[in-house]
Amino acid sequence: MVIVMIPANVYDRYRSLHGVQGVLKGLRPAVAAMVLSAALKLTGNAWWGGLDRFGLSNTNWIAVPVTLVMLFLLSKKKLGPVQAILTSGVVGAVLYAIFG
Numbered sequence: 001m002v003i004v005m006i007p008a009n010v011y012d013r014y015r016s017l018h019g020v021q022g023v024l025k026g027l028r029p030a031v032a033a034m035v036l037s038a039a040l041k042l043t044g045n046a047w048w049g050g051l052d053r054f055g056l057s058n059t060n061w062i063a064v065p066v067t068l069v070m071l072f073l074l075s076k077k078k079l080g081p082v083q084a085i086l087t088s089g090v091v092g093a094v095l096y097a098i099f100g
């Protein structure tokens with residue numbers, strides 16, 4: 001918590017400075033790339049057990065529709081991330097219990 005609070009206070013104090021705005025604009029592509037990288041790794045692990053195992057024969061056909069439905073609900077129905085995670089867990093548990 002302290003690690004997050006210190007930069008947050010510094011940002012709050014200096015966010016209106018022109019130099020700080022330039023630094024933040026420069027960091028946007030790097031942050032977007034890190035988020036995309038994490039999303040690809042998580043999807044690869046959920047759908048195939050790792051991106052190195054990519055293929056139809058390794059596809060987890062329960063995880064694919066659960067992921068796609070949750071992405072839709074997050075983007076179009078404004079479902080919160082915590083709600084999406086909990087809902088995914090419950091839906092996944094039920095589907096795995098039924099279909100193995």
